[in-house]
Amino acid sequence: MTSISQSSAKEEIKRVADIVQLIGQFVQLKRAGRNFIGLCPFHAEKAPSFTVNPERQTFHCFGCKKGGDVFTFWMEYHNASFPEALRDLAERYQVTITGKGSDGANERSQSEAIFKTNDMAADYFQTALGQSEKGVEARKYLKNRSISAETASEFRIGFAPDEWDGLVDFLKRRHADLSLAVQAGLLVPKKNGGYYDRFRGRIIFPIFDLRHRIVGFGGRVLGDALPKYLNTPETAVFRKGELLYGLHASSRAIREKGRAVIVEGYMDYLALRGHGLQEAVATLGTALTPAHVRRLKGYASEVLVVFDADEAGQSAALRSLPVFSEEGLPARAVVLPEGHDPDSFVNANGLERFLELLEKACPLFDFYLEQKMQESGSEEGKIHLLKDILPILSEVGSFPMRSLYIRRLSEKLGIGEGALWSELEKISKSPSPGERRDGIKEQVSACGVDRKLGDLQLLNLVVHHPHAVRRLMACEWKILLSDRTVLEIVETVFEQYHQRGQFSNDSVMDGLKSESAREQLREVLHRPFIYSEQEVEQAVVEMEGKARRKAISASLKEFRGDINSLNELLKLKACKQRAAGEHEGSRRE
């Protein structure tokens, strides 16, 4: 029953959903011929190889080969299981899944159970914040930081009273499964049995994912206790290195403004938002990761990173530069005056002054160079600096930008531009391990390029011009193919055509056995047509001819092989006879 209702819901969603519109909310897409293209959200790249095809309602990345339909995208992008994706999309497109009530409980995955427990805990923390006595200090703290009641309720800010079993008791009263609360990182098991609260005496900031579900919590102490900030430990749904606080609320503004402002903590984020800056996000006390930057790339064309003036802030700025260059997202560094963080700055000086700082922000590379120069006074220091900076420079995609940086570097270090260019060239020539692998792949395909080209031509013809199939089937087509995955696809197409007199790309996709063949088929479907309608006839004639010629030369080869072995045999025989004759002769002598 379930599968029937689920599969019809799946069909219904596929019918009403528009893949370009859906993916477009997470990836910036541009029209390019039949397809839309953008930067892949699943691998690092500077030039778009991620394509979405509106006719077929599929996506495919020519870089990392990920691809599929709206469901595949949703599962990949949100780390969701198929039932989760089905439910999310059903909700989004208002498709009712029948029989959901009866089997929903069984399907509920561990992550969903964690979300539910988190939601309950957030209720508990929010209630505690509102309680007249218990929450008084916390409310005072938020008020002093200019966090309004509206902001507090929008972000479900709460308070964990300084008790060991406040949440434990609350969850027990709600008949919640406490072991799930342990998996959610909310409770800690005691040595002698039982549990205690992880968050105590802290303001609580629930952390949401892009689907507005609570994945974890951050807690800030009210007094001077340590640690100042405490986060949910890594759980099945809480991965610090991928999450950005506030992105669920800011993504629209980031897209509209084309820029994102990154700060370091939830208080900074909330203060800026309270003052009207909508396009901010915060990291959760971790350094920026490629996953963060990749996610932001889908919304912003530029990032402003706000750093504290202290040493930790500076070193975070330095570490983030390679991440931005590798992902090809331009970034500028905003440095606050000594002793300030964004929260204190905007509360003391207002948003206008903060926006002025944003305007004055310098490219992250310049900031990096400036900092490194201060560190490296000696000649040796300069060489050291070059070692750090040239690899980063080699990642800068735009040539004018690179030239500009080379000039600046040359001025700063007093080393000639020519020398710097030649050093840079050396680095660009010794590829990183990842590139080396790609390089080998490229070489291999370059050797086989002729052979492979023939395969791809035939595949393109078969897939995009189904009316050519009947004639191609009749010729010795197998002889034209050298690639096993292409062979699998063409064979499946011909089989289906033979059995049913027709085929569809979906039925072929379902009929393929290997993942590599499915990948290959998706790829060719996202590639432009090689032949126009007028050229199809000519292409078929050429392929028929080529197949004939290849078949003849193959049999000739066989024939020549036969002749050769016959000659060999004769030679051998003659040899033996001669040897026998000589033997005879020597005996006679």
Ligand SMILES: [Zn+2]
């Ligand atoms: Zn990709």
